[in-house]
Amino acid sequence: MGLPYGVISMAKKNFLSPIFSEVLNHLFKKPATGKYPFVKCTPAEGFRGRQVFDIGLCVSCGLCSRDCPAKAIEMVDVNGKKRPMFLLDRCIFCYQCAESCPRNAIKSTEIFELATTNKSDLVLKPQPLDQKAGVSNVA
Amino acid sequence: MANNDINILKVLEAKNFQIQPGKLGTVAIQAGGGKHRDALKALLEVDEKTAVTAITGIDLGDNIGVYYHVRTSNAFATIQCEVPKDKPTLATITDLVPGAAFHELEVTDLLGVVFVGHPSPGRFVLPDTWPEGVYPLRKDFKPSEIKFNPPSTEDVSLSDDRGLVKIVIGPHHPALLEPEKFAVLVDGETVKNVEPRIGYVHRGVEKAAESKTYLQGVYLVERICGICNSCHATAFVEAVEKILKTEVPPRAKYIRTIILELNRLHSHLLTLGHAGLEIGYETLFQYFWRDREPIMDLTEMVTGNRVISSSLTVGGVRRDIKETDIPKIKATLAALRKKIPFYKQMYENEPSLKMRMQKVGTLSREDALKLCVVGPVARGSGVDIDVRKDEPYEAYGEIPFKEIVYTAGDTWARMNVRMDEVEESINIIEYALDHLPGGAYRVKVPRVVPPGEAVNRVEAPRGELFYYVKSNGTAFPERVKVRTPTFANIPAFLKTAIGENIADVPPNFVSLDPCFSCTDR
Numbered sequence: 001m002g003l004p005y006g007v008i009s010m011a012k013k014n015f016l017s018p019i020f021s022e023v024l025n026h027l028f029k030k031p032a033t034g035k036y037p038f039v040k041c042t043p044a045e046g047f048r049g050r051q052v053f054d055i056g057l058c059v060s061c062g063l064c065s066r067d068c069p070a071k072a073i074e075m076v077d078v079n080g081k082k083r084p085m086f087l088l089d090r091c092i093f094c095y096q097c098a099e100s101c102p103r104n105a106i107k108s109t110e111i112f113e114l115a116t117t118n119k120s121d122l123v124l125k126p127q128p129l130d131q132k133a134g135v136s137n138v139a
Numbered sequence: 140m141a142n143n144d145i146n147i148l149k150v151l152e153a154k155n156f157q158i159q160p161g162k163l164g165t166v167a168i169q170a171g172g173g174k175h176r177d178a179l180k181a182l183l184e185v186d187e188k189t190a191v192t193a194i195t196g197i198d199l200g201d202n203i204g205v206y207y208h209v210r211t212s213n214a215f216a217t218i219q220c221e222v223p224k225d226k227p228t229l230a231t232i233t234d235l236v237p238g239a240a241f242h243e244l245e246v247t248d249l250l251g252v253v254f255v256g257h258p259s260p261g262r263f264v265l266p267d268t269w270p271e272g273v274y275p276l277r278k279d280f281k282p283s284e285i286k287f288n289p290p291s292t293e294d295v296s297l298s299d300d301r302g303l304v305k306i307v308i309g310p311h312h313p314a315l316l317e318p319e320k321f322a323v324l325v326d327g328e329t330v331k332n333v334e335p336r337i338g339y340v341h342r343g344v345e346k347a348a349e350s351k352t353y354l355q356g357v358y359l360v361e362r363i364c365g366i367c368n369s370c371h372a373t374a375f376v377e378a379v380e381k382i383l384k385t386e387v388p389p390r391a392k393y394i395r396t397i398i399l400e401l402n403r404l405h406s407h408l409l410t411l412g413h414a415g416l417e418i419g420y421e422t423l424f425q426y427f428w429r430d431r432e433p434i435m436d437l438t439e440m441v442t443g444n445r446v447i448s449s450s451l452t453v454g455g456v457r458r459d460i461k462e463t464d465i466p467k468i469k470a471t472l473a474a475l476r477k478k479i480p481f482y483k484q485m486y487e488n489e490p491s492l493k494m495r496m497q498k499v500g501t502l503s504r505e506d507a508l509k510l511c512v513v514g515p516v517a518r519g520s521g522v523d524i525d526v527r528k529d530e531p532y533e534a535y536g537e538i539p540f541k542e543i544v545y546t547a548g549d550t551w552a553r554m555n556v557r558m559d560e561v562e563e564s565i566n567i568i569e570y571a572l573d574h575l576p577g578g579a580y581r582v583k584v585p586r587v588v589p590p591g592e593a594v595n596r597v598e599a600p601r602g603e604l605f606y607y608v609k610s611n612g613t614a615f616p617e618r619v620k621v622r623t624p625t626f627a628n629i630p631a632f633l634k635t636a637i638g639e640n641i642a643d644v645p646p647n648f649v650s651l652d653p654c655f656s657c658t659d660r
Contacts, residue, residue, distance in 0.1 A: 017491075019422055019482045032429040044440035046458065048449070069355035094358045094449040099457065108443075 043110045048093045050111040051086060055126055057105035058083055064097035064106060076126065083126035089119055094113055147214045150185050151178070152438040163594050163607075164208070164215030171220050175207060178218045179235055187214040188524065190511035191232070192596070193605045193622035194242035196250035198278045203227050203250055207239075208594060208605065208622075215530065216503045217594065222252060226276075226658050231256040238630055242622070247277040249345075264338040264659065267291060275346055276618075303331055306641070310339045317655035333633045336546075348619035353379050353453055353588055355584075356616065357521040360606075361470070363621065364657040365446050366409065369395075369402045370599035372451040375619070378608040379453050381572060381593035385584055389534075389576040391455035391476050397468075397571050398441060398448055398456070404475075405434045406600035407564070410652040414554055418495040423485060430478050433471045435464040442465055455581025465572050472565050479562055486551075496551035500635040500647030503548055510630040512533030514602020515560070516651055519553035521546035527599035538570050550650040577579040587614050599624055601652045623657035 034041055043049065054126060060067040060082045065073040072090035075082040084097070084106075148166055151158050156178055157169035170178045182189045189211045197204040199221065222229055231254040233240045243254040244263035251274040254260075264268065268287040274280060297305045303326050310318035318339035324332040341579040344363050361372040373395060380387060387395075412427025435445050439461060442448035442461040450457050455505050486492060502512070507520035517524050523544045527535040545552035602624030604648040611617040628651045636644055 017489050018481055019426075019489070022481060023422065032432070044436065044443075046443050047439060048443045067354060069351060069358040073441075092358060092362070092447075092449075093444065094447075095141060095443070096354065096358065 018040060034105060043112060047108070047110050047112070049109045050088065050114060051083060051091075051095075051098065051124075052107045052109050053086065054105045054107065054127060055083060057103045058126075059103055059105075061099040061102060065104065066098050067100040069094065077112050078126050079128050085126060086113060086124040087088070088122035092109065145186050145211065145213060147182060147185070147216060149210055150181060150246045151216075156181070161591060162215035163206070163219075166214065166216045168216060168218045170218050171639050173230055174218045175205075175218050176230055176235065177207065178253045179207065179232055182209060182216065183212055183319070185237060186211040187508060188522070189240040190508065191236045191242060192511070192603065193238065193607070193620065194246050194628075195607045195618075195620040196246040196252055196276065197252065197609065197620075198224075198276065200278075204259070205229060205246065205252055206552065206607070207232070208607070210524075210529075210596075210603075213522075214531070215594070215596070217428055223585050227252040228255055230254070233258055236511060238627070241626060242629065246368050246394045248274075250274050251277070262338075263336075264339065264341050271287035273341065288414045292392075302326070308644070319653075319655045319658070323636070323641065323644065325641050328642070330636050330639055330641055335629060335633060337629075337655070337658055339659065344660045345619055345621060349616060352586065352614045353616065354586065356525075356619070357452055360365055360619070360621065361447055361449060361451075362515070363660055364623070364654055366406045366654060367402055367567065367599040367604070367657070368447050369398045369451060370597050371531070371621070372400060372448075374595050374597040374604050374606040374621075375455045375608065376451050377595045377597070378595035378606045379588060379610075380584075381595065382582055382588055382591040382608065382610050383453070385454055385582060387455055388582060389421065390459075390578050390580045392534045393575050394456045394460055394580060395451060396462070396538065397651050398438075398450060398570050399533070400568045400571075401434060401438050401441065401602045402448075403609050404561060404564045404568075405431050405438065406652070407561050410600075410649070411486070411554060411561075414496075414550075414646065414649050415492075417649040418492070419489060423492075427482070429483075430475060433475065437468055437471055440467065452581065455579070457581070460575070461570075461582045465575075468572060469569065472568060476565050478561050479565075482561075483558055486555055493551065495643075495646050496554060497547075497549055499550045499639065500632070500636050500650060501547070501549045502631050504546070506605060507548070507631070509643075511627055512602070512635060513624050513627045514598070514600075514652075515553050515556040516602065516628045516631050518543060518556045519545050519650075520548035524603070526596045526603050530596060532597060534571060535567075537574075538567050540567050550646050553650040561580060583652055588616075601625055601654060601657070604627060621660055623654070623660065625651065625654045625658045629653070629658070 062075050062082060064084050065075050070090045070092045072087045073084045076085045148160055168178050189209060192208040192210045195206040200413060201224055202221040203224055205220050209216045229252055231243060243257055246252050248264045268290050270286055270288055273285060303324050306323045306325055308323060309320040309558045320336040322334040323330055347360055351359050357372050357376055360375045361368045361590040363371050408427050408431035412424040415423030438448060442450035502520045504521045505516050507522045521544060523542055525542045528542050540563050541555050545556050588610040590610055590612040595606045597604045604624055605622040607620035608616055609618040632648050632651055636647055
């Protein structure tokens with residue numbers, strides 16, 4: 001049978017794999033990984049994180065709910081008006097709602113740490129305007 | 140577009156086929172009553188690169204439409220036939236084009252068309268417990284009424300009287316990240332046969348797309364595959380734009396090209412690293428993935444998300460590239476370009492990589508053509524097909540780039556195609572950034588799409604991705620057909636694994652860059 005092909009070629013060429021120099025170089029470099037969660041990681045500008053809904057701008061048109069591909073927005077009654085309730089457990093963070101909103105009432109944030117053991121934490125209920133002045137739902 | 144002078148319109152006209160130029164690709168051929176085989180034969184005779192891209196089944200009311208989408212070296216044809224719903228039988232084409240076998244099985248499962256003479260009929264996409272006579276893509280299908288059969292309690296024999304042993308890889312297997320089953324029959328260490336069974340992650344996206352508006356559909360099809368998400372979105376929105384006859388602004392075309400190439404870059408770096416993992420070279424895997432990370436960050440910066448970009452929409456792109464981001468993109472790409480000689484040397488000369496990859500899973504050019512494989516698998520076997528060159532979409536027609544072709548046909552060649560394409564992708568992005576046109580990046584399109592149908596092809600990182608979209612004049616599509624590159628490439632693995640060592644199965648398989656959530660949809 002003889003030696004397998006690779007062993008012969010290795011012996012013939014006495015070839016030192018370029019990976020060795022890369023490994024050696026890396027010994028004196030900063031690690032490629034970040035120290036998350038001890039060091040905060042900031043997403044790029046324009047990152048699609050958790051939405052913020054501004055009830056003061058909402059006109060109750062329901063376009064966000066109609067266009068949502070994941071059925072993650074339900075229109076609920078708040079003081080007699082229909083307002084969007086975000087179910088983040090269904091949300092796919094495509095931001096079609098923000099794009100469909102005629103009044104820009106839905107804005108992006110860079111909040112991405114949404115993991116929770118309780119599903120109901122992921123339901124963002126629209127807060128009536130009089131409870132908090134102006135912007136709501138940043139709970 | 141033309142890389143040879145065969146004019147299929149003339150060929151078909153000479154043989155008296157009923158043709159409609161410009162419909163569903165280059166030409167639509169009406170071939171009812173068994174003439175589909177003749178049409179295919181006519182194309183095969185004149186062009187060796189004739190291959191079946193996909194077979195679409197569609198419920199047309201009383202009839203079921205079966206559309207054979209055929210690519211040739213310079214054109215794309217659709218052979219249309221109809222079969223009655225009460226007796227849907229059609230002659231198989233697997234004897235002419237062996238690569239069509241999977242496509243026929245899928246149409247049988249989902250629409251109930253029986254292909255007479257198919258070499259290995261049986262369940263393929265749907266579960267084994269699926270009731271007989273229920274076809275999910277027919278319009279009268281009601282999901283609430285399915286009554287599943289009890290699972291089979293039959294003992295599965297793992298060895299036969301010839302002393303051959305069946306090794307079942309998957310659906311749950313440490314080496315497979317996604318569920319799919321391959322039953323490998325071995326004689327000692329030699330593989331004698333591989334039986335595939337797909338469908339473990341079949342989510343019915345094609346059916347679900349019928350209940351989403353075109354606007355929502357983009358987000359749905361994007362989620363067929365995490366890695367090549369932008370390719371799915373591009374293929375879908377382009378098909379819809381073809382029906383709408385919308386011209387996308389040039390800036391949007393360039394931005395789409397950049398996003399698609401970022402997609403290709405991170406996908407190729409993923410596979411090149413993953414190949415290292417599969418052959419036991421974990422250091423290489425770590426380094427590839429280290430260098431892939433900046434590309435993911437670029438994707439996040441350009442599109443707003445690391446993986447699923449959600450940045451394409453019918454009529455353009457959803458966000459512009461900021462002028463301030465361009466130097467950052469260029470700097471990151473320049474840093475990656477500096478790493479390429481190291482990786483290239485690794486893939487070309489490193490003895491352990493060569494030992495595991497050279498002369499493993501060799502697919503000859505003839506087999507590659509017969510099995511209708513696509514993408515780097517075809518280009519590794521010397522078949523120069525690349526949708527970006529053959530039928531330029533977006534800005535690819537204006538951007539100079541090389542088509543990478545290797546002729547060895549083995550695992551090593553396929554990986555080296557990807558290695559070289561990484562460099563080409565960097566060139567394409569840099570060129571696109573330098574020549575980024577100004578102006579609008581999206582146009583307003585109506586939500587209701589007029590009746591019509593369109594086919595569209597996109598070169599995904601894994602190969603040619605095919606979409607067929609039919610509109611019925613409402614805001615919801617009538618039919619969306621997806622043929623993913625891995626679906627077309629699995630036959631290559633089944634063919635090349637036979638006769639090789641069982642230990643060569645992982646590198647051979649990973650060289651297809653398999654994506655099962657794509658395959659099953």
